[in-house]
Amino acid sequence: MAIWNLGSINIDHVYRLDHLPAPGETVGSVEYSLGPGGKGANQSVAAARAGAHVVHIGALAAQGDDWVLDRLQEDGVDVTHIARLPHSATGHAIILVDSAAENAIIVHAGANRRLTEQQLAGALSGIGPDDILLIQNETNLQVEAAQLARKAGARVIYSCAPFDVQAAQAMMEHVSVLAVNAHEAAQLAEAIPGDLPVPAMLITKGAEGAEYRDLQSGRAVHQKAFPVTPVDTTGAGDCFAGYFAAELDAGRDLAEALRHAAAASAIKVTRRGAVDAIPEAAEVLDFLAGQDRAG
Numbered sequence: 001m002a003i004w005n006l007g008s009i010n011i012d013h014v015y016r017l018d019h020l021p022a023p024g025e026t027v028g029s030v031e032y033s034l035g036p037g038g039k040g041a042n043q044s045v046a047a048a049r050a051g052a053h054v055v056h057i058g059a060l061a062a063q064g065d066d067w068v069l070d071r072l073q074e075d076g077v078d079v080t081h082i083a084r085l086p087h088s089a090t091g092h093a094i095i096l097v098d099s100a101a102e103n104a105i106i107v108h109a110g111a112n113r114r115l116t117e118q119q120l121a122g123a124l125s126g127i128g129p130d131d132i133l134l135i136q137n138e139t140n141l142q143v144e145a146a147q148l149a150r151k152a153g154a155r156v157i158y159s160c161a162p163f164d165v166q167a168a169q170a171m172m173e174h175v176s177v178l179a180v181n182a183h184e185a186a187q188l189a190e191a192i193p194g195d196l197p198v199p200a201m202l203i204t205k206g207a208e209g210a211e212y213r214d215l216q217s218g219r220a221v222h223q224k225a226f227p228v229t230p231v232d233t234t235g236a237g238d239c240f241a242g243y244f245a246a247e248l249d250a251g252r253d254l255a256e257a258l259r260h261a262a263a264a265s266a267i268k269v270t271r272r273g274a275v276d277a278i279p280e281a282a283e284v285l286d287f288l289a290g291q292d293r294a295g
C-alpha cells in the first residue's frame, strides 16, 4: 500500500509589504520568507505526516534547490522519481501579501510541467491495485498518469486545482474521486450541469466542512469542520486531500478518513504557511481526543 503523487514542487517566496505595488511602482518588503510549496508537495507532505508511504513523481531544475528534496525526504517522502531537468527553472511562486492580508501571486510552473511520458511510465511501473495516485493541475501528463494507474488497478484521487474546466473534463473518465472545494464545485456545476461522470466526489467547504459523494450509490458522507480560529488557510485543501488519501490507504473507512482529514486541516489553518503548517499524525490524534473530551 502506497500513495503515489504526480505533483508540483514549488519554491514559495513570500514577501510581506505595506501595500501591493501598482504598475511602475517599487515597494520595499518588510518581511521575507522562503519555503517549499506547490499543491503536489503539500499533498505529499500531508500524506507522509499522516503515516503513509509516499512516492512523489515530479521535477526540479537540473541544478541547485537540493534543500527542497531534503525537506521532502525529512518527511519520509520517496524522492527517487523527482527528475532534474535541464533548461527548466524549478517551479516557484512569488507571493505578495499586504498589511490587510490581500495578496497577489505569480506562479512559474517551470520543471513541473515538463515531465516526459517516459519518466512517468518508469515511475508508475511500480504502482499496484492497493495503491492510490494523487494528481492536481500544476503538472503535465495528468491524463496519462491516471490511465496508467487505473490500468494497474489503483485508485486515482484528482484535485481539480487550480481550477480548469477543460482539465476536469479530460480527467473525469479516468478518476476514482474528483476532489474540489466549494468554489470549484460551483464553477464545475455551472460549466457541466447535472451529475458529473465520475464515480465519486470529495467536496471541501472551508469552515462548512466536507462531503464525500458516491455518485454510483447516491450515498453521501458529511463531515463538519472543527471550530478553530483560522490565521492562514493556504493549503488547507491540500492538507485535507493528502490526509484523506493516507487514511484510506491505511484502511480506514470514509467517515474516519474524512474526520482525520478535517482535524488535520483544522490544525493547519491555525498556523501560518503551507508545508510547514501541516500537522503530524500524533497531533491530529491529540486534537481528536481533545474534541471527544469536549463532547
Ligand SMILES: Nc1ncnc2c1ncn2[C@@H]1O[C@H](COP(=O)(O)OP(=O)(O)O)[C@@H](O)[C@H]1O
Residues within 6 Å of the ligand: 180, 181, 182, 203, 204, 205, 206, 207, 208, 209, 210, 224, 225, 226, 227, 228, 230, 233, 234, 235, 236, 237, 238, 240, 261, 262, 263, 265, 266, 269
Ligand atoms: N476556517 C476553518 N475552520 C476549520 N476548518 C477549516 C477552515 N477552513 C478550512 N478548513 C478545513 O480545510 C478543508 C479544506 O478547506 P477548503 O477551503 O475547502 O479548501 P481549499 O484550500 O482548497 O480552498 C475544509 O474541508 C475544512 O475541513
Ligand SMILES: [Mg+2]
Residues within 6 Å of the ligand: 181, 206, 233, 236
Ligand atoms: Mg478555501
